[in-house]
Structure formats: structure tokens, C-alpha cells
Amino acid sequence: MALRQEPHVLVIAGSDSSGGAGLARDIETISSLGVRTCLAVTALTVQTHESVAQIHRSSPRLVADQMRAALQANEVVAIKIGMLATAETVVAVAAVLRENPRVPAILDPVLASTSGRALLEADAVAAMKHDLMPLCRLVTPNLIELALLVPAERATDEDGAIRQGQELLGAGAQALLIKGGHASGPRSTDILLRSNQEPLRFDTPRLAASMRGTGCMLASAIAAHLAKAKPLEDSVREGKQLVFQKLMERSD
Numbered sequence: 001m002a003l004r005q006e007p008h009v010l011v012i013a014g015s016d017s018s019g020g021a022g023l024a025r026d027i028e029t030i031s032s033l034g035v036r037t038c039l040a041v042t043a044l045t046v047q048t049h050e051s052v053a054q055i056h057r058s059s060p061r062l063v064a065d066q067m068r069a070a071l072q073a074n075e076v077v078a079i080k081i082g083m084l085a086t087a088e089t090v091v092a093v094a095a096v097l098r099e100n101p102r103v104p105a106i107l108d109p110v111l112a113s114t115s116g117r118a119l120l121e122a123d124a125v126a127a128m129k130h131d132l133m134p135l136c137r138l139v140t141p142n143l144i145e146l147a148l149l150v151p152a153e154r155a156t157d158e159d160g161a162i163r164q165g166q167e168l169l170g171a172g173a174q175a176l177l178i179k180g181g182h183a184s185g186p187r188s189t190d191i192l193l194r195s196n197q198e199p200l201r202f203d204t205p206r207l208a209a210s211m212r213g214t215g216c217m218l219a220s221a222i223a224a225h226l227a228k229a230k231p232l233e234d235s236v237r238e239g240k241q242l243v244f245q246k247l248m249e250r251s252d
């Protein structure tokens with residue numbers, strides 16, 4: 001069948017009724033880069049741009065079944081993981097990744113909405129760190145998520161963030177992109193950390209504009225570029241540039 005031959009990104013994520021983040025943002029981003037998507041929906045959320053009113057979680061079995069069907073139906077060449085909601089879903093996703101070790105997965109470790117509502121249950125953080133992170137080609141925490149994953153106080157400078165990142169590499173992560181969006185200063189710097197390699201910095205001017213779903217957009221763009229067979233570093237550079245452009249469009 002023709003569809004089967006087209007490269008797809010499998011998006012594992014929750015829906016956001018406001019359209020600001022989650023699945024809608026992921027599909028929009030990956031499509032804008034000319035790559036098709038297939039889906040495993042982990043949760044339905046009722047939210048506006050200001051607050052999260054309801055979260056309805058898919059069962060872990062339903063998430064795993066969606067993943068296996070998507071992988072069977074299509075040529076999946078990259079996987080993007082966003083909101084997972086529960087420890088059981090984290091474990092179910094990890095099991096399907098283990099069945100497909102050659103497909104690179106990008107994990108955005110979504111822990112909470114900007115408005116403060118938890119999008120991953122507290123007891124799921126350890127499962128994410130030990131079961132899922134080591135299976136992923138890249139994990140993209142912001143400084144808040146990084147501190148919760150370590151766990152430690154939130155890093156206040158670049159050296160502190162790199163030290164925390166190295167702890168996560170020690171715990172089995174293959175590569176981390178530490179996002180500096182929550183830091184301060186005139187530049188917004190993301191740091192790519194890999195074992196036995198110097199940290200690599202990706203840096204743009206910091207813009208006054210704010211926008212929801214930038215984490216979803218970045219991880220989705222990286223997955224789409226990997227799907228186009230670009231190396232990890234180039235995929236990260238292009239992803240960061242895309243988010244910068246979108247913020248620029250909103251800042252004037």
C-alpha cells in the first residue's frame with residue numbers, strides 16, 4: 001500500500017482542547033516540515049490557554065495497542081513522545097520501544113502545564129527516568145523538568161545544569177537537550193549533552209514573546225528532521241531555529 005512507504009513520525013501525546021500544546025501542536029509542526037504523522041493518544045484534556053480543567057487518561061493497554069497498530073500500518077522512522085500521564089503508560093510505551101529498537105525516539109519529559117497542573121503523576125517520574133529515558137535517542141528537559149528528574153534544586157547557572165544533565169547521562173540517558181527557556185539573560189541557550197563529548201550549545205537571542213507549546217514544537221521538529229535522515233545535531237539546530245522563528249512572528 002502506498003501509505004506504508006512514506007516515512008512517518010509516530011506521535012505519542014495528549015490532546016489539548018485549546019490547541020496551544022500537545023497533539024495539535026505536534027501534528028502541525030511535523031506536517032509543516034513535510035513529514036506525515038501517525039498517533040497514539042495518551043490522554044484527552046479539557047483546557048484553555050489559562051488552565052487545565054479535566055484530564056482523561058487512556059489505559060496503558062490502549063496506548064500500546066495504538067502504537068503497535070501505527071507501527072504496523074506505516075513506515076515509522078522516528079517517534080516523538082510528549083504527555084504520558086501515568087507510570088503505567090510510561091512502562092507500556094517503554095515496552096513497545098523495546099520491540100522497535102531501531103526507531104529513534106525523542107522524549108519531551110512533560111511533567112506539568114505552564115498553568116501548573118501536573119501532566120505526569122508524581123510516581124511516574126522514576127519510571128520515566130529508569131525505564132523510558134535509556135531507550136530514547138534524545139530527552140529534552142527544561143530546567144524545571146531536569147531538576148525534578150535528577151532530583152535536585154533547580155540549576156541557577158549553566159555549569160549547574162550541565163552537572164545535573166551529566167547525572168542523568170549516568171542514569172542511562174543517551175543524550176539530553178537541556179532547554180534554557182526558563183533561564184534569564186539576553187540569549188536563550190540550549191545545551192546538547194552526550195557521554196564523552198563536549199557539551200554543544202545552540203543559542204538564539206531571547207525574545208520577549210511567550211507562546212504555549214514551544215516544548216512540543218521543538219521535540220516534534222527534531223523528530224521530523226531525524227525522520228528526514230538528518231544527523232541529531234543538525235536536527236536540533238533546525239528545531240531550535242523553527243521555534244525562534246515562530247516566537248519572532250509573535251514578538252512584533
Ligand code: PLP
Pocket residue numbers: 013014015016020021022023045082083110112113114115119211212213214215216
Ligand atoms: N497539554 C498537553 C496535552 C501537553 O502535551 C502539554 C505539553 O507538552 C501541555 C498541555 C503544556 O503546555 P504548556 O506548557 O504550553 O501549557
